[in-house]
Amino acid sequence: MRGLIGHIARRGLLQCEKGxxxxxxxxxxxLIVLVLIGALTNVAERTINMWDNVEQKVTES
Incomplete structure (x- = not known):
């Protein structure tokens, strides 16, 4: 076991920060994905509301 730990230490794997x-x-x-989902949800709600208003105006006429 000491040989394995020594080998790992010599190769610098204990200081590896790639992970x-x-x-x-x-x-x-x-975090970026969550922000994008939130922004797209907001845009979708506004778009749906806009088209609902258009539909109401067309059916009233």
């Missing part, structure tokens, strides 16, 4: 960086990028991407 942490990947997790950080994943969290940033998830």
């Amino acid at each position: 942490a960086t990947a997790v950080e990028y994943g969290l940033i991407l998830a």
